[in-house]
Ligand SMILES: [Ca+2]
């Protein structure tokens with residue numbers, strides 16, 4: 001951790017980023033290209049909107065220099081895609097939908113014999129502002145195999 005922090009300091013010292021009053025955390029969160037594991041190679045590429053909002057993040061999870069996880073940040077949604085076995089083909093994707101109260105639904109899909117299948121859905125249902133119910137549906141070969149209330153939170 002100390003090593004990564006030191007590298008970050010070095011990167012920041014020689015980068016063109018930096019405006020008066022910004023903290024280190026602010027600066028590191030705005031770096032477009034990041035070497036998260038400190039091996040000298042970029043493994044996280046990010047792009048931001050003109051207003052500074054994170055729009056897209058791409059990751060190299062196995063250190064081969066090629067992207068294998070992509071996350072798109074939209075308005076009220078995020079979409080993640082991944083090549084989990086690093087064969088160059090995306091095989092997992094997840095969509096999350098949000099409203100002002102937080103996440104309302106997430107859907108996880110996996111590629112199975114060249115077909116996308118929904119394997120899990122999570123729905124967050126709210127009753128007023130106090131109760132949250134997390135409903136999980138699991139699928140196998142396109143069929144619903146389990147449906148349960150995962151959790152109930154009463155504030
Ligand atoms: Ca990779």
Ligand SMILES: [Ca+2]
Pocket residue numbers: 082083084085086087088089090091
């Ligand atoms: Ca793959």
